Amino acid sequence: MAALPEPIRLEIFAELARHFDAMRWEEVSSPAATEMYDRFVKDPKIGGRLARFMPTEKIRPWIKDGPAKQYRRALEGVGPMAQMTTREYPGPQSVVRLAMGSGWALRAQTLEVKPMRCVADGPDGESAFITWGPMSGLQGMVWHACLRRAESESQLITIAVTKPNTAPLPDDDWRLALSLATILRARCEQVTYMVSRKATSDSRTV
Amino acid sequence: MTETETRPDTLNLTPPPRILEMIAEVDLQLHQCLCELIDNCLDELVEATRVDETLEPRIDVTLPTAGKVNRAAKVVVSDNGRGMSQEELQYALSAGRSGKQRFGSLGLFGMGFNIATARLGTITVVRTGRRGDDRWITATIDLREMQRLSSYEVPLRYERKAPDEHGTLVSVTNLREDLVAKLKSASSIREVSKNLGRIYTYMLRDPNGPHSGAQMMGGLNQRLYVNGRQVTPLVPCIWDPTRSVMYKAAEAPAAEVIHVPLTNAFACMNCGRWYTSRYDECVDCESTDIQERERRIVGWLGVQRFADKSDFGLTFLRSGRAITTRDRSLFDWEGPDGDIELEYPIELGMGRIVGEIHLDHAPVNVRKTNFDTSSPEWRYMVEKVRGDLPLRPQLAKRLFNRENDSPMSRFFNAFRENKPGLRYLMPGNGSTAIHNEAKRWAQKFRSGDPEFQTDEKWYEAAADHDRVKHGPPPEPAPPSDEDDWLKGEGLGHLGTGAADGHSPSQDQKQPEPAAETRPETEEQRFARYREHATLLPDTDREVRLGTAQAIFRVYVTSGVELLKDGQRQPTVVRIVAGEVEIYVDSDTTLIARYGWSPLNVALVCAAPQLKNVYSISGSIDGLVTSILEQFPDRRVDSSAVRSRAEMLLEGLRDRLADLTSKDAATFWSALSGQSKRAAESYAIAVAPDVDWKAAVENGEFARYLGVEGVLDLVTSGPELVLDGGLFRTTYAALGEETQADQVARVSAFLTDLKRMVVGPPLQNTLELSRLLLTADLLDAEIVQV
Numbered sequence: 006m007a008a009l010p011e012p013i014r015l016e017i018f019a020e021l022a023r024h025f026d027a028m029r030w031e032e033v034s035s036p037a038a039t040e041m042y043d044r045f046v047k048d049p050k051i052g053g054r055l056a057r058f059m060p061t062e063k064i065r066p067w068i069k070d071g072p073a074k075q076y077r078r079a080l081e082g083v084g085p086m087a088q089m090t091t092r093e094y095p096g097p098q099s100v101v102r103l104a105m106g107s108g109w110a111l112r113a114q115t116l117e118v119k120p121m122r123c124v125a126d127g128p129d130g131e132s133a134f135i136t137w138g139p140m141s142g143l144q145g146m147v148w149h150a151c152l153r154r155a156e157s158e159s160q161l162i163t164i165a166v167t168k169p170n171t172a173p174l175p176d177d178d179w180r181l182a183l184s185l186a187t188i189l190r191a192r193c194e195q196v197t198y199m200v201s202r203k204a205t206s207d208s209r210t211v
Numbered sequence: 212m213t214e215t216e217t218r219p220d221t222l223n224l225t226p227p228p229r230i231l232e233m234i235a236e237v238d239l240q241l242h243q244c245l246c247e248l249i250d251n252c253l254d255e256l257v258e259a260t261r262v263d264e265t266l267e268p269r270i271d272v273t274l275p276t277a278g279k280v281n282r283a284a285k286v287v288v289s290d291n292g293r294g295m296s297q298e299e300l301q302y303a304l305s306a307g308r309s310g311k312q313r314f315g316s317l318g319l320f321g322m323g324f325n326i327a328t329a330r331l332g333t334i335t336v337v338r339t340g341r342r343g344d345d346r347w348i349t350a351t352i353d354l355r356e357m358q359r360l361s362s363y364e365v366p367l368r369y370e371r372k373a374p375d376e377h378g379t380l381v382s383v384t385n386l387r388e389d390l391v392a393k394l395k396s397a398s399s400i401r402e403v404s405k406n407l408g409r410i411y412t413y414m415l416r417d418p419n420g421p422h423s424g425a426q427m428m429g430g431l432n433q434r435l436y437v438n439g440r441q442v443t444p445l446v447p448c449i450w451d452p453t454r455s456v457m458y459k460a461a462e463a464p465a466a467e468v469i470h471v472p473l474t475n476a477f478a479c480m481n482c483g484r485w486y487t488s489r490y491d492e493c494v495d496c497e498s499t500d501i502q503e504r505e506r507r508i509v510g511w512l513g514v515q516r517f518a519d520k521s522d523f524g525l526t527f528l529r530s531g532r533a534i535t536t537r538d539r540s541l542f543d544w545e546g547p548d549g550d551i552e553l554e555y556p557i558e559l560g561m562g563r564i565v566g567e568i569h570l571d572h573a574p575v576n577v578r579k580t581n582f583d584t585s586s587p588e589w590r591y592m593v594e595k596v597r598g599d600l601p602l603r604p605q606l607a608k609r610l611f612n613r614e615n616d617s618p619m620s621r622f623f624n625a626f627r628e629n630k631p632g633l634r635y636l637m638p639g640n641g642s643t644a645i646h647n648e649a650k651r652w653a654q655k656f657r658s659g660d661p662e663f664q665t666d667e668k669w670y671e672a673a674a675d676h677d678r679v680k681h682g683p684p685p686e687p688a689p690p691s692d693e694d695d696w697l698k699g700e701g702l703g704h705l706g707t708g709a710a711d712g713h714s715p716s717q718d719q720k721q722p723e724p725a726a727e728t729r730p731e732t733e734e735q736r737f738a739r740y741r742e743h744a745t746l747l748p749d750t751d752r753e754v755r756l757g758t759a760q761a762i763f764r765v766y767v768t769s770g771v772e773l774l775k776d777g778q779r780q781p782t783v784v785r786i787v788a789g790e791v792e793i794y795v796d797s798d799t800t801l802i803a804r805y806g807w808s809p810l811n812v813a814l815v816c817a818a819p820q821l822k823n824v825y826s827i828s829g830s831i832d833g834l835v836t837s838i839l840e841q842f843p844d845r846r847v848d849s850s851a852v853r854s855r856a857e858m859l860l861e862g863l864r865d866r867l868a869d870l871t872s873k874d875a876a877t878f879w880s881a882l883s884g885q886s887k888r889a890a891e892s893y894a895i896a897v898a899p900d901v902d903w904k905a906a907v908e909n910g911e912f913a914r915y916l917g918v919e920g921v922l923d924l925v926t927s928g929p930e931l932v933l934d935g936g937l938f939r940t941t942y943a944a945l946g947e948e949t950q951a952d953q954v955a956r957v958s959a960f961l962t963d964l965k966r967m968v969v970g971p972p973l974q975n976t977l978e979l980s981r982l983l984l985t986a987d988l989l990d991a992e993i994v995q996v
Contacts, residue, residue: 027417029441092267095375172380177279197376202264204264
């Protein structure tokens with residue numbers, strides 16, 4: 006089978022981005038996502054086109070491990086799908102500011118994904134490692150905070166638990182996040198991190 | 212101290228906060244309490260999204276789960292709207308205290324807010340903040356504390372917030388015991404979510420969604436979450452507005468927009484009284500805050516893609532919130548004497564007329580569970596949407612000498628019957644309507660399955676019903692007489708099929724060289740069968756076969772030979788990857804000569820093969836029965852037969868009343884004494900204050916006639932009811948003997964009808980099937996109104 010040509014790959018990415026935007030993919034539950042993968046496989050504009058380039062049984066994992074995971078990063082402004090979405094998170098700089106304070110800034114070239122993390126520089130020359138994500142991703146954030154702590158006893162570390170609305174996290178969740186952060190001698194903050202629509206409706210490009 | 216000094220100038224009549232607690236004793240359900248808070252959020256978000264295109268609006272409801280709920284738990288409703296300043300918060304809360312309600316809005320922390328929060332718990336916290344502010348303002352309303360201190364002073368608190376954050380949050384704690392008990396039920400949160408999806412269907416649905424009628428129905432695309440899960444709007448499952456049926460020789464669309472502009476009026480913003488002209492001061496409350504407001508009645512009427520005994524009727528909304536759903540009051544006709552008669556549904560008690568009417572200007576009750584149906588606003592809507600005459604045209608004409616020309620009446624008459632086929636837009640399987648299957652598809656529609664969002668599946672099933680029942684549509688006409696005439700005039704090149712300059716006959720004479728003949732693959736063979744086949748609509752589904760689940764389809768073929776090992780077969784079966792396809796030749800003897808249904812032929816012929824492939828133990832009979840049991844629409848039972856018969860009799864009475872109104876005496880005299888007495892008894896039973904003497908004189912008696920009476924007319928006065936009167940049956944032009952045959956034929960149908968209507972319930976399936984066939988034959992004989 007021929008390799009998937011780049012223009013077609015991007016067109017399929019764009020088609021999926023349209024679906025993901027409409028259903029707010031980052032909020033879709035696992036069972037609902039499973040059902041959606043089946044529909045994407047059957048969709049002539051997605052599975053139908055991919056079938057020319059890969060065996061049928063590979064289509065679903067291609068969507069699940071590729072564009073579906075790319076989408077959340079795309080909302081952060083990262084990756085090939087970022088230009089195709091009509092929605093976006095406020096972005097890493099916003100998290101740094103919300104979690105650390107207005108004088109802090111993202112250090113260039115330090116942004117990594119899965120989970121989202123970076124190094125931030127403070128107004129007085131200090132620096133901090135910061136990782137963020139929703140409560141469901143706390144395990145990954147704590148693990149990366151552990152790795153940092155293992156590297157350096159003195160490194161400032163902040164775990165920022167994001168939430169999609171201004172309501173505080175449920176007490177139980179917040180107590181757990183705080184306790185884990187305390188063990189690591191890390192700060193823990195909860196940050197309102199809401200998706201917004203991009204300013205112009207025709208901003209999506211392939 | 213003088214006596215005058217001890218006399219106060221005023222009395223302090225500030226109501227004690229305890230009053231709110233007492234008001235909270237009213238019976239508001241959990242979701243109704245939440246609605247009062249959600250209304251405020253929606254008011255704000257609708258406006259906020261209008262002014263800020265980047266805002267992705269959301270409302271989050273957080274309820275304590277069954278395992279964690281206790282009195283100290285919190286109920287939280289928050290939005291990401293623009294938030295309020297301190298002055299705005301103060302205004303909102305104090306406005307709420309004075310019972311003030313903003314018009315065109317749902318709540319504004321009005322009395323509803325106070326009652327709802329008090330119904331949930333005794334401590335309410337309102338936290339709000341705007342973009343750019345560095346503090347949240349938090350007001351705590353503690354009813355018990357207010358009561359203890361006898362004070363209306365509400366403490367304010369200020370908490371640090373990020374300047375980007377904005378919105379308003381209402382949290383209620385110190386929950387009431389009954390609410391805690393309610394939330395201990397594992398299903399309560401699911402129920403709340405379902406109710407909110409129903410109430411806020413308009414607010415939450417996408418007007419550009421993929422479902423049929425999306426744009427016509429509209430929506431505001433707001434988002435609501437309960438414990439992080441999106442609330443799914445209960446979207447009406449209607450036929451596309453481009454579909455239509457024929458009624459009175461004109462197309463009647465399957466959906467219609469309602470738009471009744473009303474003159475602007477002046478509303479007192481304090482007490483809600485409306486004035487038709489401008490007033491400086493409210494007569495009732497003396498408020499000077501009177502504003503001019505636009506009023507209109509807007510919405511739509513539509514036909515649901517399935518009929519149901521309870522799931523139909525209208526939704527009435529105020530400011531986007533459904534106040535009543537599945538309302539059937541507009542199907543009632545209130546006669547001049549005040550008696551109310553239900554005019555719809557007429558058939559099996561199953562209805563499918565639905566719609567939404569927005570009445571933003573009409574008053575609702577305190578709990579917002581109903582409109583004030585005695586108000587002039589409501590009554591005017593009824594007049595415009597439904598009209599004050601009966602929906603049934605014959606009855607309207609007889610009683611009032613004119614027909615009801617309201618939108619509802621047009622709809623009622625075009626879609627009153629649930630007969631399968633395209634004539635009434637009702638899915639069928641070639642013999643009956645497939646109500647259960649159509650409802651199962653509607654469930655898929657509601658679960659968001661993209662294949663069921665448009666009405667295509669339902670439309671195909673209605674079209675397939677016609678194809679299976681009446682055969683495929685006729686082939687394109689052969690060269691017509693007109694072509695021959697053209698040829699005669701030397702203009703043959705202008706005839707059908709000759710547009711490209713050479714005639715089809717020339718093509719036949721000079722066929723293309725035959726392509727190299729290759730043996731047909733199995734894939735090609737079945738594709739060829741499918742080209743000549745109609746899928747039985749209710750069979751395209753999962754069916755249990757022993758312990759396996761398989762997709763099961765039955766195709767009825769026409770004009771193609773089904774072959775196996777070179778031999779023509781009545782059926783062929785194809786089983787591939789969990790899919791079973793059975794092709795049935797419609798010309799096969801069992802169908803063509805013995806009237807078997809294609810599904811029965813498919814099952815009986817394919818059963819041995821299915822038994823073998825799926826290793827099913829037991830008898831063939833057991834297998835066929837187990838499959839048929841999975842098709843409830845195919846079941847023949849006595850209640851279905853009786854309902855069908857009652858519907859036919861109702862149709863006969865309607866049509867007959869039209870005839871008797873013109874010559875009541877002649878028809879009356881053709882009835883036997885027994886039929887006359889039976890009609891009178893029936894009339895008194897169903898309409899105790901009927902003026903029977905007048906009914907006999909004006910022909911209205913026909914509406915109470917039994918089958919026996921119709922039979923009397925056929926036998927004693929065939930010239931009155933045959934020849935296109937009540938029945939199509941030809942009579943006058945025939946010879947005497949043939950006339951007698953015709954009377955005997957119709958009489959036989961009517962005797963069966965009588966058996967269906969008044970006899971004891973039948974259990975014999977063969978006889979039930981026969982009676983249903985009679986009903987079909989009789990139905991075809993009745994003159995359609």
